[in-house]
Amino acid sequence: MNTWIFSAGVVGIFTSFVHIFAGQVDPVRPFLKSDLAEVPKATLLGCWHMVSAILLLSGSALAYIGWYNLTGWQNVVAGISVSFVIFSFVFIAVGWSFFKLQTFIKLPQWVLLLPIGVLGLIGIR
Secondary structure (H helix, E strand, C coil), rough: CCCHHHHHHHHHHHHHHHHHHHHHHHHHHHEEEEEEEEHHHHHHHHHHHHHHHHHHHHHHHHHHHHHHHHHEEEEEHHHHHHHHHHHHHHHHHHHHHHHHHHHHHHHHHHHHHHHHHHHHHHHHH
C-alpha cells in the first residue's frame, strides 16, 4: 500500500461527499432560486455535477491505486495530483479577485483540494 496516494484518495472521496451534500445547501439551492435565465442556470448546474463526478472518480482512482500500490499508474496519479493543485490555486485566485484576504475564509475549497494534490505528489516521489 502507498499510504500517501491512498490518503489522497480518501481525502478526495471525502471532498466529493462534501461537494455533493453540503454544496447543495449553500451554493446550489440559492443559485437555483435566483433570477438567472434557465439556460445559464442549467449549464452551471451541469458543471456542478461534472465536478461532483470528477471528485468522486479521481478520489476513487487514487484510493484504488494507493491501496494496491500500482506503480505503473504513477503518470495517472501525477496528472490527477497536479490538477488538484491547480484547482486549489484557481479557487485562491478567483476568491482573491472577489474577497482579497478574506478569500481564505469565504471560499475555503482550496483547503480540501490542495491536500489531494500534495499527498498524491508525495506518493509518487
